[in-house]
Amino acid sequence: MTTSTIKVWLIDDDERLTELLTEYLSANDYNVQSFNSGQPLLNALSSGQRSDIMVLDIMMPGLSGLQLLPAIRSHTDTPVIMLTGRGDEIDRIIGLEMGADDYVAKPCNPRELMARIQAVVRRHKATPEPAATHNKIDLHGIKLDLGMLTCHFLDTPIEFTGIEFSVLAELMKNAGQLLSKEILTEKILHRKLTAYDRSIDVHVSRVRQKLKQAGFDKDIIKTVRGQGYQCVT
Known part of the structure; x- marks a missing residue:
């Protein structure tokens, strides 16, 4: 899978951050869509839309990332990377226990996030080999x-x-x-x-x-x- 075929959903209420990450990932040939609150994400999932990976902020007003994780998992097994506060270890653990695949601490380095996205997507979309x-x-x-x-x-x-x-x-x-x-x-x-x-x-x-x-x-x-x-x- 080339990066140009990887569809990334960014879910974060920080519009400046989503703009920055969208610009960086798009410049590296990712297909990026951002959501600044939880309800539009749930609407997209309910309508059958899907991505290859989601980057989900844990702390958001309204529906938090921890509230959204179970709803995401009820629709899809798409891998999820959490964005967490650098010192919020308990949120990271809870998120992983609820089905997230990995986490990146905020403020995040776009290059590190891209490396995590590549690794998680590569693992999730591993091509099955003929049974032997x-x-x-x-x-x-x-x-x-x-x-x-x-x-x-x-x-x-x-x-x-x-x-x-x-x-x-x-x-x-x-x-x-x-x-x-x-x-x-x-x-x-x-x-x-x-x-x-x-x-x-x-x-x-x-x-x-x-x-x-x-x-x-x-x-x-x-x-x-x-x-x-x-x-x-």
């Missing part, structure tokens, strides 16, 4: 098809976001090995792990929750405190 035996993993009854990007526990399908699927796949491909949060962040989120960054922790937590909801009564992912995660064999 070596593209499948079966462990403890959890079956991953790395070509079709599907997961089943026994006969129950489990719906993961692109990043959640990648987290589980990376751990299962390296079952028995300890993977540090630094490695997981670089491989899955395509960025360096920074201080107080809990993105991987939250995605692992969501994977665990969804496996449990599907009836999987073990904890396949072992936390090694201060180091990382390990898929048990």
